[in-house]
Amino acid sequence: MTSTPRTAREVHIVRRPAGPLSAADFAVAETALPDLAPGEFLIANRLLSIDPVRRVFFANGTAPLNAGLHSFSIGEVVESRHPGYAPGELVGHYQGLRDFAVGRGDETRKITAGGDPLEWHMGPLGVGGFFAYVGLIEVARARPGESVLVSSAAGSVGSLAVQLARLIGCRTVATVGSADKQAWLTDVAGVETVIDYKQADWRERLAAALPDGLDVYFDNVGGAQLDAALSLINPQGRVAVCGMVSAYDSATPFSERAGAWTWRMMTSQVELKSYHVRDHQHLWPAFQRSVGDWLRNGAIQTETQVRDGLDAIPQAFVDLIAGRSLGKTVVRL
Template structure:
């Protein structure tokens, strides 16, 4: 009998997640039934959205139920199959949960080619984060050649791809990241035109210097004070795709809205929230373009792979909210 080690949600966290909010258990792994296949998971994606998935408030998807397997994107290989499109040995990625074995009928799951990129990259820049960057920038931000695109959390899984796509389509790309090392990485390795350090104490001055012609598109991943800093710099009819608001994810009290809300009126800005699932019927398009740019060397990607197995999940998850990761955060099982 094969044992499945998995993470179940025990309680809804208040503030930062605690180990006690989760239960790590061993259970018999379910065999693949008719029309199903089973995946032996090797990598689990750690994503900021996970904090929202385990909260009780209204969101774009129902919250993970108490006692349920923790929701998460993962990648691995098929070890059993009764599905015509998946055979034993196929590498796959998808919404498989935080566990060693997952059974699927193929929903929100796709085959990947580990000869073209490491398996963990298919849950990073070539997976959901890359798709989020692609649709968020191109469909919501609608950048035009010559415009200035600013992205917060620029060294992270989504932000790093946003800036590189901005360069591909002919824009000036300016990042916001925390600390000199991350800012150097964004400029020297990812090819952004500039990167402002929000930990340096002079974010507004650095952004003004990096964006002499103002900001046309601001790709929002953080919110809070950073949003307030960028709003007055937006150009007329600027666009703000709102992908995430990580600064407030672990807040224990209601957070104040933007202080510079008047900028939205004065500059006739468009702010639109985006969820990658809204573009589910166009995923093949994103996958094709991301794969092409990656193969051409136009998209650089970095994974922060953490060891420790599934037992380390609660501690590794918190790295997202303290800035402790550098690149796409992945847990190796």
């Protein structure tokens, strides 16, 4: 005999949010739970992850209406017909915002909390923490002595990113949107400089906090803060684009906004990199050899606009800028 529940309660969105998200966009629905088949187990969820990026999926159709919402969840196995999962074990999964879920082993990760708070596996030891760790260390490659700016730095991801930066030995600057978050970061998390971006002079404060410029920006918000960070960034600077919460809570679809490309970029693991050839001089011999050969054997075609005399220079510039010149423009003396 078991006390297996016959139904689960799950959270739906019942309409696409128009303007700021409203509680009336949601409803809780009751659904039937099937009997467990061999290989299945029943999970009683203990923690459900609430993540800002879901707001986008509510609006853009990725999250269906009137259906269970996916989200990372941690629960306890309470009944099992799977040999690898015993009652009492903790698992993480993405079935989401519901009280009971049927697990099948795939896409389920066992969690060993030990004596640690289980909440850690939703935050700093969970997916959000991993986003911070990968973004700061693997993507942005923050190094000791560098300056690191983290936006939304009191949030789940940002609060870990900015402290990892401090532990690496970086100069840390954080932005937040309230005085209590500012106090927590300064007093509890040990961040050097914390700026409230809702104050009118936040850009000036940011520039003043980074007198030698910015080496790494860990971006959770996009928009004006991304602009400001890029205006301060140093040569060879790196930006890890993790989120863009500034753009989530709006009725205007991403595709119709200025800066729409940032969303495409964020969701596509794109790398946007500028360069100067002086940093790549070791390639000069290979370049000369390959391209020289290709030019000589006709594999590469080239075109040169030759103009004569110093006096031709002004018009050469004018025509070049106006797009009237094909290939390389040179002046012969």
